[in-house]
Amino acid sequence: MIDKLSLLILIPLFTALLMLFAKDKLLIKRIALAGAVLQMFYSILLIVSFINSERSSQFLFVKSISWYKTLNIDFISGIDGISVSMILLTSIVVLAGVLVSWDINERVKDYFLLLSLLSIGAYGFFISLDLFVMFFFLELAVIPKYLLIAIWGSGKKEYSAMKLALLLMTGSALILIGILLIYFRCETQTFNIVKLAEVGIPVELQRISFPLIFTGFGIFTALFPFHTWVPDGHSSAPTAASMFLAGISMKLGGYGCLRAAAYLMPQATVEYSKIIVLLSVIAIFYGAFATLMQKDLKYMNAYSSVSHCGFILLGIGMLNHTSINGAVIQMISHGLMTALFFASIGMIYKRTHTRKIDELGGIIKSMPFIGSTFIIAGLCSLGLPGFSGFVAEMTIFIGAWQNEGMFYKVSTIIACASIVITAVYILRASAKAITGKVAKEEFENLKDADFNEKSASVLLIIAILLIGFTPFLLINLINQDTFIISENFFKIITSK
C-alpha cells in the first residue's frame, strides 16, 4: 500500500492530523516545520533514487491502485524528470513558506492545516498519471487558497479571494469538460495518461478537447486574458500564501498544460501553436508594461508573474526541444524567484507597514539582509547571468529563435524586448525603495530578518544559484522527458 510516491501525500497528511490534535500554538508551528523539513529531505531522497535508477520506461515508480472500478478510475502514480523536479520545488517553497509564517498568531491551527492541504494538492497533482486524479488534486488546492486569502489576507481580500476561486473553478470546469470528452470519445474509456499516450487521441477529438484543457490549465498559469485573478489574488494574500500561489499553484497550470494538453494531444498543439505563442507574447509584454505602472511592491511582483508565466507558455508554444526545456526551467526558476520576492516583500511590509514604493527608501541601511534578498530576487527576475532566471529565459529564446517563419521570429524579438522593461522596473524599485535615501526616520532602526526568515531566504537563494551556476544538473534531469514531448511535435511538423 505504502510506496515511494504515496508517502509524498502521506507525510503532509499525517502532519495535518498531528496538528489537528495539538493544542499549543508553538507546538502546531513546530509540527508544521518538522513536516516540511521531513518532506524536503524526502523529496531530495526521491530525486537521488530517481537519478540512480535505470530509466527502463518513461515513468518510474509507477503504482496503480484501483479507485472507482465502475468508471475505470485508478489512482496511478508515477514520476518522470519533470514531475520530480516540480516536487522538489514544491517542498522547498513549502518549507520556506512555513518558515516565514512563524509570526502568524491568529487562527494558527487553521492556517497551517490549510497550508498542508494546499501542499497535498500540489504533490498529488504532480505524481498522478490519471487525468481524473490530477483533476481531483487540482481542485483540492483551490479552496485552501480562497480561505487563506479571505481570512489572513489584506487589502480588498474578500473580492480577490472570490475572484480567484471563481476563475480557477471556471478553469477546472473547462478541464472537466475536456477530459470527459476524451474519456467518452476514445475507445479505451480511460483517464490513464500512459494508456492514452500509447493509443493516441483521434485528431478530430484533439481539436475540440485541446482548447478546453489548455485554456483550463492556462487560467491557473495566468494565460492572457484570464490573468486578472493573479494581481489581485497575489497582492491580497498573506506572505506564505502568495509564495504558494505564485511559486506552486501557477506551476500546476504550466505542468498541466505540458502533461495533459501538449503531451497527450501533440497534433492539436501544433495546430494551435500560433495562438498559444500570440497569447503568451501578449501576456509577456502586457504584464511587463503593467508592472511598470505599479506603485505597490506586491502588485509589481504579481504583474511581473503574469509576464514571467507567459514565458512558460511561450516555451510550450514554440514546440521544440530547447524551448520546452526552457519552459520547465522557467517554471522552477520562477517558482523559486517569486517565492523569494514575496518573502522579502512580506518581511519589508511587516517592519515598515507599507508596500508603496514611494513611501519606502533606504531600508537596506537598517536591514541589510532583507534588502539584499530583495535585490537578489530582482536580479534573478531580470535575468542576470548566474541566476536561474537567465538560464530559463536564455534557453527559451534560443529555442524560439530556431523556429523558421516570420511570426515566430517577431514573437521572439518582442519577448526578448520585454527583458529591458523588466530591468527598468526592477532597478527602479530597488533604487528607490531598497537603496536610495532613507525616507522616514523610523526606517533608520528597523530590525533585520530573524533566524527563520534568514533560513527561508537562504534556502531559496541557494536553489536559485544552484540552477544558475549548474544548469546542466536540472537539464540532465528533464532532458529525456522533454525530448519525448518535442519528438511528437517534430514528427507532426516534418510529416506535413
Next chain:
Amino acid sequence: MTLDFFRLMYPELSLILIIFTLLIIKIFDLFKQNQSLISFFNAIFNFYFASLLFSININSGELFNGMYISSSKFAFEKLILTSGTLLILLNSAVWLKNHKHLPEFYLLLVSSLLGMQYMISSGNFLMFYLGLELASIPLAALVNFDLEKKKSSEAAMKMILLSAFASGIMLFGISLIYGTSGSLDFDILQTSINANKLNIIALIFIFSGFAFKISAVPFHFWTADVYEGAPFAITAFLSTISKAVIVFVFISVLSPIFNNLQFLWSNLLLIIIPLTIFIANIFALRQRNIKRFIAFSSIAQAGYILLGLSSNNGLGFASSIFFVIIYLLSNIGFFAVVSAVSDSMGKEEIDDYKGFYKNNKKLSWALAISLFSLAGIPPTAGFFGKIFLITAGAATNHILLIAFVALNMVISLFYYLNIVKKVFVDSSQAPLADVKTGLSAKVSLIICLAGIIIIGLNGALLEYITKLINL
C-alpha cells in the same frame, strides 16, 4: 404465504407497528406532558428506528399478485430513506422536546415514510398512487407544525393545494395509461406502452407530477415558500428524503415502464435540466433567509440528479443514487448546524451568521464541510457525486448541456462560498454566542461529516450500487 408476508414486508410492517403504538399512546394520552417519560420514549423510539437499519431485507419476491415487490435494490433504497429520517430526528430532538404534540409528529412522519416505502415497492400503479398520497398528505400536516407561526400554516395550505393538484394531474395521466393498455400492472405496461398520442400525453402528465415533487423548474414555485414556513426538521425532510424517494421511484418504476418512450422523456429532461439548474442558481444568489436559500440550492441539486437520470443507463442511475446519499448527508449536516442555531437563538437569516466562527469553531467547520460538499469541492463526497453525475450525463453526448452544467457549478460555488465567507471572514458587532447542541444532534452531525469525507475517498459504495442496479 403468511411467512412470506412477514419475511418480505418486514420494513413496512415495523413502521406500521410504530404507527399503532403511537396511536395508542395518543388515544390514552399516556404522556400527559411528563417530561422524563417523553425523553425516555424518544430514546426508545430512536433506538427502535435505528434497529430497523440492521434489518436489511435481502429477500426478493412478490406479494399480492405482484402488487408488492421486494428486492435487495429496493431494500437498499428503503434503508437510505430510513437512515436519513433517523438522522433528521436526531437533529430535531431539542426542538421536539418542547413540542406539545410529540406523538402526532412521529405518527405523521412515520406514515409519510411508510407511504414512500410502498411507492418504491409498488408493482402496480394503484399501489404506487396509494403510496404517493400516503407520503404527501401527512407532510402537509407536518409543515404546519410550528403552531404559533402564521407562515407555517400558509406554507401548509400552499403545499396541500399544490400537491393535490400535482397528484390529480398524475392520476389523470395514469387513467390515460389504463385507457390505452387496459392494465395498471408494471409488468404488462413495460411491453404494452407504445408511442401513440394518448400515451405521450399520459407520460407528460405523469412527468409533470414528478417534476412537481422533485421541484424541478417550472414546477418549483411552491418550494421556497413551503421550506421557509415549515419547521427545520420538516424542511430537512422535504429537501432530502422526499426528493430521494422520487429519484428511486424514477429509476425503478418510471424508467422501465416508459422505456419505449425514452426518446421523449430524455428530451424533456434535456430542456428541464438546464432551466432548473440555472434558474435555481440565479435565485439562490439573492436569498437572505437560510431556509429559502437551501430551497433554491436544493432545486439546483435536483437538476444535477435529473442529469444522471436523463442518461437512462446503469452508470447514470448508479451515480444518481450515489449522489442522493451524499446529498442527503450534506444537506442533513447543514441542517444540523442551522437548526441548532435556530433552536437556541431563533436566528434564520444568512446575515446572522456573520462572525459565527468566533464563538463556534467546530460548528463553523462542520457547516463549511457540508457546504463544500454541496458545492462539489474535493475532498468531500459531493465532488465525486457531482462529477459522476456529469460524467454519466456526458455519456449521452450532449456536450453543450454538460458544459452549461459544469459552468453552473461555478455560480453555485459563489453562493456557497458566500456563506463560508460570512462565517469565517466577516466580523460582526454581536456574533452569535456559543451554540449548545444536544448529544443526539452531535451524533447525527458526526455521522454526516464522516460520511461526507469517507464515501467519496472510497470507491466501494458506488461499486456496490452499480452491482445492485445491474442485478
